[in-house]
Amino acid sequence: EADIYQTPRYLVIGTGKKITLECSQTMGHDKMYWYQQDPGMELHLIHYSYGVNSTEKGDLSSESTVSRIRTEHFPLTLESARPSHTSQYLCASGGGGAGFGGETQYFGPGTRLLVL
Amino acid sequence: AQSVTQPDIHITVSEGASLELRCNYSYGATPYLFWYVQSPGQGLQLLLKYFSGDTLVQGIKGFEAEFKRSQSSFNLRKPSVHWSDAAEYFCAVGARGSQGNLIFGKGTKLSVKP
Numbered sequence A: 001e002a003d004i005y006q007t008p009r010y011l012v013i014g015t016g017k018k019i020t021l022e023c024s025q026t027m028g029h030d031k032m033y034w035y036q037q038d039p040g041m042e043l044h045l046i047h048y049s050y051g052v053n054s055t056e057k058g059d060l061s062s063e064s065t066v067s068r069i070r071t072e073h074f075p076l077t078l079e080s081a082r083p084s085h086t087s088q089y090l091c092a093s094g095g096g097g098a099g100f101g102g103e104t105q106y107f108g109p110g111t112r113l114l115v116l
Numbered sequence B: 001a002q003s004v005t006q007p008d009i010h011i012t013v014s015e016g017a018s019l020e021l022r023c024n025y026s027y028g029a030t031p032y033l034f035w036y037v038q039s040p041g042q043g044l045q046l047l048l049k050y051f052s053g054d055t056l057v058q059g060i061k062g063f064e065a066e067f068k069r070s071q072s073s074f075n076l077r078k079p080s081v082h083w084s085d086a087a088e089y090f091c092a093v094g095a096r097g098s099q100g101n102l103i104f105g106k107g108t109k110l111s112v113k114p
Helices: none
Strands: A004-007 A010-013 A019-025 A031-037 A043-049 A076-078 A087-095 A104-107 A111-115 B003-005 B010-014 B019-021 B024-026 B032-038 B044-050 B056-058 B064-068 B073-078 B087-094 B102-104 B108-113
Touching: A004 A087, A010 A019, A019 A031, A019 A087, A019 A111, A104 B032, A104 B044, B003 B087, B003 B102, B010 B019, B019 B108, B024 B073, B032 B064, B032 B073, B044 B056, B044 B064, B044 B073, B073 B087
Parallel strands: A010 A111, B010 B108
Antiparallel strands: A004 A019, A019 A076, A031 A043, A031 A087, A087 A104, A087 A111, B003 B024, B019 B073, B032 B044, B032 B087, B056 B064, B064 B073, B087 B102, B087 B108
16 A cells, blocks of 8 residues: 655654654655644645655755655654754655646654654 | 635534634635644644635545635535544645645644533
């Protein structure tokens, strides 16, 4: 079954550690996205990709980086985690577009990150 | 630039009652419109979407939404709410000609009374 996966689901880590949040999709979508969501707040786009070797920064400035070496894989990395990075991170992939734009985004279950 | 407003932060309805969640958007042309639902600790699940054509859109779990161009609205409705509908609901807008990026509202939390 086509799906989108995120690991880990929960992560508690100390300040200064390097972390990578994994996101994989089996939907065959070219477009993938990372959002940051604080409790009770809207989603903020932090990174997106239109395909292999394509990465762009989103509307919300983030100290994280992403890579897209394979279509199905879009990991997000924080080189040095800080308490301000505590949040939920949601990965999505986009497909089924009605022409240019309008792709439906499908979301993974999210990673809840707590930096102590 | 496009934007999305969900005026109600929190709504409580009784089980079996009807539901309407409001969504207003700002965009110069006809946008793509989406409603997503998020259960606690989970990602977002697509309920329904509007691209073009019939302005009344049917979705999963008995939800529907109506696009009203004159009011710049895309309100979500359900005739009879179930306790399992308690969740956070997000409206989103995508611009035509964009690269597929969406702008999300701040969400409406739905509580259901027994």
